[in-house]
Amino acid sequence: MKNKFLLIFLFVFQISYSNSKEIKIGLALSGGAALGLAHIGVLKVLEKEGIPISFITGNSMGSLVGGVYSAGYSISQIESIALSVNWQDLFSNTLPFGSQYLPERQLKNRYFLNLYHKNLIPYLPSGLIPLQKVEFLLAKLLSEIEYYTYYDFDSLPIPYRAIAVNLRTGEKRALKKGKLTKAIRASIAIPGVFPPEIIDGEEYVDGGVKRYLPVEDLLEFAPDFIIAVVTKKRRKETGGSLIDIISRSIEIVTEEDLEREKKLADIVIEPDVENFSHSDFHRAKELIVIGEKAAQEVLPKIKEKLKDKILFNKKNQIKKRELPFIRQVKFEGLKRTKPSLFKGRLRTTTNKRLNFDDLLKDLTYLFHTDLFEEVDYRLEFINKDTCDIILELKEKAFGFYSLGIKYDIYDNIILGLEIGEGNILGSGASFRTGFNLGNPNEIRMGLIGTRLFQFPFGYRIDGFYGSLNRNYFQENRWQGNYNIKYFGGVAEIGYILGKDAFFNIGIKAEKNHYKIPFSDSFPKKEWVIGPNFKIEFNNFDNLFLPKRGTNFQLKALLNSRKMKANNNFLKLEIFYKRIIPLNSFIFLNYSLDLGFSFLEPAFSEYLYAGGENFIGFEKEEFTTQYKNIFKIGFDFKITNLFKQEEYPLYWQLIFNIGTFKRLDKLSEKEMKETFHWGGGGGIKTNTPIGPLNFIFGIGNFGKKDRIKFQFITTIGREFRYKK
Numbered sequence: 001m002k003n004k005f006l007l008i009f010l011f012v013f014q015i016s017y018s019n020s021k022e023i024k025i026g027l028a029l030s031g032g033a034a035l036g037l038a039h040i041g042v043l044k045v046l047e048k049e050g051i052p053i054s055f056i057t058g059n060s061m062g063s064l065v066g067g068v069y070s071a072g073y074s075i076s077q078i079e080s081i082a083l084s085v086n087w088q089d090l091f092s093n094t095l096p097f098g099s100q101y102l103p104e105r106q107l108k109n110r111y112f113l114n115l116y117h118k119n120l121i122p123y124l125p126s127g128l129i130p131l132q133k134v135e136f137l138l139a140k141l142l143s144e145i146e147y148y149t150y151y152d153f154d155s156l157p158i159p160y161r162a163i164a165v166n167l168r169t170g171e172k173r174a175l176k177k178g179k180l181t182k183a184i185r186a187s188i189a190i191p192g193v194f195p196p197e198i199i200d201g202e203e204y205v206d207g208g209v210k211r212y213l214p215v216e217d218l219l220e221f222a223p224d225f226i227i228a229v230v231t232k233k234r235r236k237e238t239g240g241s242l243i244d245i246i247s248r249s250i251e252i253v254t255e256e257d258l259e260r261e262k263k264l265a266d267i268v269i270e271p272d273v274e275n276f277s278h279s280d281f282h283r284a285k286e287l288i289v290i291g292e293k294a295a296q297e298v299l300p301k302i303k304e305k306l307k308d309k310i311l312f313n314k315k316n317q318i319k320k321r322e323l324p325f326i327r328q329v330k331f332e333g334l335k336r337t338k339p340s341l342f343k344g345r346l347r348t349t350t351n352k353r354l355n356f357d358d359l360l361k362d363l364t365y366l367f368h369t370d371l372f373e374e375v376d377y378r379l380e381f382i383n384k385d386t387c388d389i390i391l392e393l394k395e396k397a398f399g400f401y402s403l404g405i406k407y408d409i410y411d412n413i414i415l416g417l418e419i420g421e422g423n424i425l426g427s428g429a430s431f432r433t434g435f436n437l438g439n440p441n442e443i444r445m446g447l448i449g450t451r452l453f454q455f456p457f458g459y460r461i462d463g464f465y466g467s468l469n470r471n472y473f474q475e476n477r478w479q480g481n482y483n484i485k486y487f488g489g490v491a492e493i494g495y496i497l498g499k500d501a502f503f504n505i506g507i508k509a510e511k512n513h514y515k516i517p518f519s520d521s522f523p524k525k526e527w528v529i530g531p532n533f534k535i536e537f538n539n540f541d542n543l544f545l546p547k548r549g550t551n552f553q554l555k556a557l558l559n560s561r562k563m564k565a566n567n568n569f570l571k572l573e574i575f576y577k578r579i580i581p582l583n584s585f586i587f588l589n590y591s592l593d594l595g596f597s598f599l600e601p602a603f604s605e606y607l608y609a610g611g612e613n614f615i616g617f618e619k620e621e622f623t624t625q626y627k628n629i630f631k632i633g634f635d636f637k638i639t640n641l642f643k644q645e646e647y648p649l650y651w652q653l654i655f656n657i658g659t660f661k662r663l664d665k666l667s668e669k670e671m672k673e674t675f676h677w678g679g680g681g682g683i684k685t686n687t688p689i690g691p692l693n694f695i696f697g698i699g700n701f702g703k704k705d706r707i708k709f710q711f712i713t714t715i716g717r718e719f720r721y722k723k
Contacts, residue, residue, distance in 0.1 A: 021224075021310065022310050022311065022312040023224040023225055023306065023309045023310060023311050023312060024054035024055070024221070024222075024223050024224050024225070024312045025051065025052065025053055025054050025055075025223060025224070025225045025226070025227060025311065025312070026053075026054065026055040026056070026057070026218040026221055026223030026225070026226045026227070027046075027053045027055070027056045027057075027066070027218075027226075027227050027228075027229070028056075028057050028058075028062075028213055028214050028215040028217070028218055028226065028227070028228040028229070028261075028265065029056065029057070029058040029059070029061075029062025029063070029065060029066045029214075029229050030059060030060075030062050030208075030212050030213040030214075030228075030229060030230045030231055030232065030258075031059045031060030031061055031062055031063075031206065031207070031208035031212055031231075031247075031250070032060065032061055032062070032231035032232060032247070032273070032278065033060065033061055033190070033243055033244075033247045033278035033279065033281075034061070034087075034243075034276065034277070034278055034279055034280045034281040034283070034284075034287065035061070035231040035232070035233070035271075035273045035276055035278055035280075035287065036060060036061025036062050036064070036065060036231050037061065037065075037082055037281070037284045037287040037288060037291070038229075038231045038271040038273060038287045038288065038290050038291030038294070039061070039062055039065040039066070039229055039231065039291060040065055040075060040078055040079050040082055040287075040288045040291060041271070041287070041288040041289060041290060041291020041292035041293070041294070041295065042229050042269055042271070042291045042292070042294065042295040043065070043069060043075045043078075043291075044075050044076075044079065044288070044291070044292055044295075045291075045292055045295035045296055045299065046227075046295065047074070047075050049299060049303075050311075051302065051306070051311070052311055052312065052313040053069075053158055053227075054158065054159075054221070054223065054312050055158065055159050055160070055218055055221040055223055056069065056070050056158055056159075056160050056161075057160070057161045057162075057163060057174065057214040057215075057217045057218050058160070058161075058162060058163065058187065058214065059162075059163040059187055059206070059207040059208050059211060059212065059213070059214050060187055060188050060190070060206050060207065060208050061188065061231075062214075062229070062231075063162045063163065063183070063184050063187035063188060063207070064138075064184050064187075064188055065078065066160065066162075067142075067160060067162060067180055067183070067184045068081075068138075068141060068142070068184075069158065070153070070156045070157065070158040070159070070160035071141070071142055071145045071156055071157065071160075071180065072145065072156070072157040072315075072318060073141070079288060081137075081141075082284045082288070083284055083285055083288075085137070087281030087282060087284070088281070088282070088644070088645075088646075089133065090133045090134055090137065091129050091130075091131070091133075091134070091281075092129070092130075092133070093129075093130040093132070095108075095367075095368055095370065096368075097541065097542065097543075098499055098500075099364075099368040099499075100368060100370070100499075101450055101451075101456060101458075101496045101499060101502070102496070102499065102500050102501060102502055102536065102538055103450050103458050103494075103496060103502050104370070104450045105543065106543070107448070107450070108370070109543050109544075109717065110402070110404065110416075110717065110719045111402035111403055111404040111416065111418065111717065111719055112403070112404060112405070112688065112689045112690055112716070112717055113402065113403040113404075114400055114401070114402050114403075115400065115401045115402075115403075116396065116397035116398075116399060116400050116401075117397060117399035117400065117401065118397045118399055119399070120399065123397035123399070125195060125373065128192070128193060129193055129194055129243075130194075130195065130373070130374070131185060131188070131189070131194050131195065132367060132373075132374055132375070134185065134188070135181060135185055135376065136360065136363070136364060136367075138180075138181040138184055138185065139181050139356075139360055139363070140360055142180050142181050143181070143356040143359070143360065144356050145180070145318060146179055146180050146181070147321075147323070147356070147379075148318050148319065148320055148321060149316075149318060151177060151178050151179060151180075152176075152177055153175070153176045153177065153180065153183070154176065155316055156180075156316060156318075157315040157316050157317075157318060158315060158316075159221060159316070160176075160180075161174040161175065161176055161214070161217050161218075161220070162174070162175045162180075162183035162184055162186065162187040162207070163175075163187055163207030163208075163210075163211055163214045163217060164183070164186040164187045164189075164197075164199075164204040164205065164206070164207045165204065165205050165206065165207055165209045165210050166202055166203070166204055167191075167196050167202075167203040167204065167205050168202060168203065169202075170210075172207060172210040172211055173204070174214070174217045174220070175187070175199070175204075178199060178200075179378070182197055182199055182376075183199075185197045186199060186204035186205070187204075187206060187207050188206060189204065189205045189206050190205070190206045190208075190243065190246055190247065190250070191205045191206065191209065191246065192246055193243055193246055194206075195374075206250070208247075208250045208251075208254060209250060209254075210254065210257070211254065211257055211261065212230075212232070212250065212251060212254040212257065212258045212261075213228055213230055213258050213261040213262065214261070215228050215261040215262070215264040215265050216261060216264060219264075225266050225267075225305070225306065225309075226264065226265045226266050226267070227265065227266065227267045227268075227269065227302070228261070228262060228264075228265035228267070228268045228269070229268075229269045229270075229271075229291075230258070230262065230268060230269070230270045231270075231271055231273055231291075232251055232258070232270070232273070233248075233251075233273055233274055233276075234274065235274050241277070241278075241279040243278050243279040244277050244278045244279050247278035248278070266305060267298060267301060267302055267305070269294050269295055269298050270294060271287075271290045271291045271293070271294035272290060272293075272294065273287070273290060276290075282643070322353075322385070323353045323354045323355070323356075324353070324354055324379075324381065324384075324385050324386055324387040325351065325352070325353055325354075325385060325386050325387075326348065326349070326350050326351065326352055326353070326354055326386075326387065326388070326389055327350060327382055327386050327387065327388050328350060328388045328389070329346070329348055329349065329350060329388075329389050329391065330388060330389070330390050330391065331391050331393060332390050332391065332392050332393065333392055333393040333394055333395065334393060334395065335395055336395060336398065336423055336425075336426045337371050337372075337393075337395060337423060337426045337428075338426035338427070338453075340453050340454065341369075341371075341426065341427065341428055341451070341453055341454060342365070342366060342369060342454055343454065344454045345365060345454050346362045346365070347359075347361055347362055348362050348389060354379075354387065354389070359377060359389070362391075363375045363376070363377065363391070366391070366393065369428070370396070371395065371396060371423060371428065372393050372394060372395055372396060373394045373395065373396045373397075374392075374393075374394040375391070375392070375393055375394070376391075376392040377389055377390060377391055377392060378390045378392065395423075396422075396423075398421055398422040398423045399420070399421050399422070400418070400419070400420055400421075400422060400430075401417070401418070401419055402416075402417070402418040402419075402420075403415075403416065403417055404416035404417075404689075404716065404717060404719040405689055405716050406438075406689075406690065406714070406715070406716030406717065406718065406719070406720075407713070407714065407715050407716060408611075408612075408712070408713065408714040408715075409711065409712060409713045409714070410611060410618075410619040411438055411439040412438065412439075413438060414436065414437070414438030414439060414716075414720065415435075415436070415437040415438060416434065416435070416436050416437075416719040416720070417434065417435045418432050418433065418434040418435075419432070419433050419434075420432035420433060424447070427449065427452075427453075428449055428450070428451050429447055429448065429449035429459075430447070430448050430449065431446075431447050432444075432445070432446060432447075432448060433445045436466070436719075436720060439468060439469050439723075440466045440467055440468040440469075440720065440722050440723075441466055441467045442464060442465070442466030442467070442468075442720075442721070442722065443464065443465055443466065444462055444463070444464040444465075444466075444721065445462070445463050445464075446460060446461050446462035446463060447459075447460070447461045448460045448461075448462075450496065451496075456495065456496035457493065457494070457495055457496070458492075458493070458494040458495070458496055458502060458504065459492065459493045459494070460490065460491070460492045460504075460506070461489070461490075461491045461492075462489060462490050462491075463488070463489040464486075464487065464488060464489065464490075464721070465486070465487040466485070466486055466487070466722065467483060467484070467485045467486075468483070468484045468486070468722055469481055469482075469483050470482055470483075470484065470608075470620055470623075471618070471619065471620045471621075472516070472518070472620075472623060473618075473620070473621045473622070473623065476617075476621060476676075476706060476708075478618070479518050479519075480516075480517060480518035482514065482515060482516040482517070482518075482522075483514070483515040484512050484513070484514055484515075484604055485512070485513040485515070486510055486511065486512045486513070486604070486722075487510070487511055488508070488509045488510030488511055488528075489508075489509055489510075490506060490507070490508045490509075490510075490532075491506050491507055492504045492505065492506030492532070493505065493506065494506075494534075497537075500537055500538055500539040501535070501536060501537040501538070502535070502536060503533070503534065503535040503536075504532075504533070504534045504535075505531065505532070505533050506531070506532055506533075507529075507530065507531050507532065508528065508529070508530065508531075508532050508557065509527070509528070509529045509563075510527070510528045510529075510604075511525065511526070511527050511528075512525060512526050512527075512528065512602065512603075512604040513525045514526075514603065514604075522603060523566070523603060526565075526566045526567070526602045526603065526604065527564060527565050527566050528557075528559055528565060528566075528602045528604065528605060529559065529560065529563040529564055529565040530557060530558045530559040530560045530563055530565060531557075531558050532555070532556065532557045532558070533554075533555070533556040533557075534553070534554070534555045534556075535553070535554050536551075536552065536553045536554075537550065537551070537552045537553075538550075538551045538552075539551075540579070544686060544690065544691045544717070545648060545650075545684070545685075545686055545691060546579050547579065547581055547587055548579050548580065548581050548587075549578075549579055550576075550577070550578050550579075551575070551576070551577045552575070552576050552577075553573070553574070553575040553576075554572075554573070554574055555571075555572070555573040555574075556570070556571065556572050556573075557570070557571045557605065558570050559571075559601070559602065559605070565602075566602065567599065567600050567601065567602055568599050568600075569597060569598060569599040569600055569601040569602070569605070570597070570598040570599065571595070571596070571597050571598075571601055571605055572594075572595065572596045572597075572598075573594070573595045573596075573607070573627075574592070574593075574594040574595075575591070575592070575593050575594075576591060576592045577589065577590070577591035577592075578590055578591070584637070585636060585637040586634060586635070586636055586637075587634065587635040587637075587650075588632075588633075588634055589631075589632070589633050589634075589635065590630070590631065590632040590633070591629075591630070591631045592629070592630055592631075593609075593613065593627060593628075593629040593630075593631070593658075594627060594628055594629075595607040595626060595627035595628075596625075596626060596662075597625040597626065601625060606623050606624060606625065607622075607623070607624050607625065607626065607627040607660075608620045608622070608623055609621065609622040609624070609627055609629060609658065609660065610622055611710075611712060612693070612695075612712060612714065613629070614629055614656055614658055614676075614678065615631075615654050615655075615656050615678045615679065615680040615695060615697040615699070615710075615712070616656070616677075616678020616679060616680060616697040616698050616699025616700070616701075616708050616710055617676070617678060617697075617699045617708055617710060618708075618710060622658075622660045622676075624660040624661075625662075626659075626660055626661055626662050626663075627658070627660055628658055628659050628660070628663060629656055629657070629658035630656065630657055630658065631654065631655070631656035632654075632655055632656075633652060633653055633654040633655065634652070634653045635650040635651070635652050635684075636650060636651045636652075636653075637649070637650055638650065638651055638683075641685060646686060647685060647686050647687075648685060648686065649683065649684075649685045650683065650684050650685065651681070651682075651683055652681065652682055652683065652684055652695070653679075653680075653681050654679060654680050654681070654695070654697075655677070655678075655679040656677065656678055656679070657675060657676070657677040657678075658675070658676055658677075659674045659675045659676070660674070660676075661674045676699065676700055677699070677700065677701075678697055678698060678699035678700065678701075678708070679697065679698060679701070680695045680696055680697030680698065680710075680712075681695070681696060682694040682695035682696055682712075687715060689715065689716050689717070690715060690716040690717035690718075691714070691715070691716075691717070692714070692715045693712060693713065693714045693715070694711075694712070694713055695711070695712040696709075696710075696711050696712075697709070697710045697711070697712060698710075
């Protein structure tokens with residue numbers, strides 16, 4: 001009897017203990033690239049329903065969502081980030097438009113294609129799409145939390161594991177210590193798409209290569225209940241982007257393991273992502289809703305299984321600790337670049353306390369110099385209160401090939417190629433050899449730079465030789481084609497005035513040989529030698545299809561016989577353009593284009609108008625000593641091609657009026673006779689090789705005997721120095 005009572009007592013005690021025990025829930029989040037954004041919707045429902053998560057494992061996008069959630073961010077904060085971030089920009093190596101000096105961004109955007117080489121051997125990066133901007137975002141969110149938790153993922157508010165695969169050994173690893181940003185970055189590194197992440201000297205890639213759904217890795221925490229979320233397409237498909245193709249390949253390889261992992265979970269939530277692609281990051285809102293719907297459907301089943309259970313609802317508290325003093329700032333990975341090129345611009349310096357905001361700004365600045373492919377940091381502690389900061393810098397391949405292609409209705413196809421080497425002697429300067437085939441045919445060789453050590457001094461030394469074909473008109477009537485062969489050089493130095501302005505002063509020496517078959521009255525050859533000056537302000541929000549901003553340019557060339565030139569003259573050019581957005585789809589623009597020549601300019605330095613810069617007239621129809629053009633226009637945005645903001649489609653209307661005589665010498669009667677006007681309409685958009693324009697123009701309408709009709713077609717970026 002005693003034994004029976006003892007057994008009954010133990011049975012009752014076990015039941016009582018089971019009912020009073022706090023249940024700890026583990027959550028496993030799968031990969032899926034953009035499909036993994038559905039995890040946010042699942043977490044929204046769980047959080048709203050008061051279902052607390054005690055442990056999280058994540059792979060790929062599940063690693064990103066789960067890692068940030070484990071660090072203490074609410075799901076509403078994570079949703080806000082996912083909806084507000086520009087995913088297309090996040091997965092690009094394009095520097096923010098205003099992050100570089102004006103001359104730097106003009107130089108970088110001359111050509112549509114830039115490839116790199118090391119010692120003339122083409123250089124291919126370890127991943128086609130960089131993740132540096134993703135790292136910056138993660139560092140902004142997680143750097144302080146990492147430090148406060150002593151770089152231990154078990155000390156995060158929710159203990160966490162990021163799943164990655166060692167590229168050398170092929171071993172799957174659940175990362176649990178170190179920088180959380182690095183662990184997440186490693187877990188999302190889809191092979192062939194994103195570069196691997198280096199942790200402790202080893203390269204790591206997306207954990208989905210071995211394990212798409214990391215349920216087994218939760219068992220380390222001994223959870224009482226496991227929820228697994230799988231964002232995977234069941235329908236077979238082909239085609240798509242590189243991300244789509246490789247993501248599907250990973251799913252196929254790990255399909256058997258996925259089924260095994262699902263069996264380890266108590267609840268499996270599978271959002272219906274059939275109508276989405278792995279690259280649909282721009283559909284984040286829809287994917288989050290899909291995740292919410294899937295969680296709501298399974299919610300009754302979860303509640304039934306957890307009925308009468310006491311749920312563990314405590315999180316680790318993050319205790320802030322004092323930031324250390326900086327003993328040294330060291331640079332790791334510099335092979336060519338001199339620290340003097342940027343060191344004085346850094347906010348993070350010795351004998352100060354570490355400031356993560358300043359450190360992130362320094363890393364961003366270093367990346368924006370365009371000298372480095374990747375930038376990161378690590379802390380090496382000397383003692384509890386002091387550390388060294390190691391800036392980990394991966395230099396770019398500095399050899400480059402740049403390719404340009406442009407077409408217009410007048411010059412037909414023009415090809416441009418530059419081959420060069422950047423960061424000469426660690427100075428940031430580039431030595432370039434450029435070729436133009438078309439109009440002009442030209443070879444140009446020189447040295448160019450936009451900074452002198454850490455100072456924003458620009459400089460250019462160029463030598464060139466070329467041949468240029470032009471049209472000649474008299475009284476708006478075409479007389480024939482002529483050719484200019486030229487050679488010479490230019491040396492300039494300047495100062496960069498903030499992000500949007502600069503000025504250059506220099507000297508130009510150029511000899512021109514003219515071949516003009518229809519007249520003997522022109523000179524056969526001329527020397528142009530003298531100082532030149534240029535100042536430019538440009539705060540357009542885009543170099544090619546701006547929607548707002550102002551551009552002002554002033555150019556001057558003084559030619560002097562004392563320097564062995566043929567003529568004495570002064571040439572001035574002033575250009576002003578303003579773009580004003582009237583609303584989100586109508587943009588007003590107006591411009592003033594003025595030119596003045598004093599004394600007798602060299603024939604090659606005459607001013608040219610017509611074509612794109614004077615609608616309704618042929619290219620170079622006005623070859624004059626003076627130029628006065630006013631233009632006004634409206635751009636009406638129709639749509640974004642391919643649903644991409646970088647490919648807006650506009651309908652444009654243009655009206656311009658101009659005279660090519662010296663205004664102060666004109667009588668009232670001559671004023672009426674010498675003014676020309678034109679207008680036109682058409683479409684414009686962007687393409688991978690540059691802007692595309694179709695314009696139908698009418699010139700001198702109302703002057704019946706001199707009316708003009710012109711159709712202008714252009715595509716591509718303007719990379720020519722002479723045109």
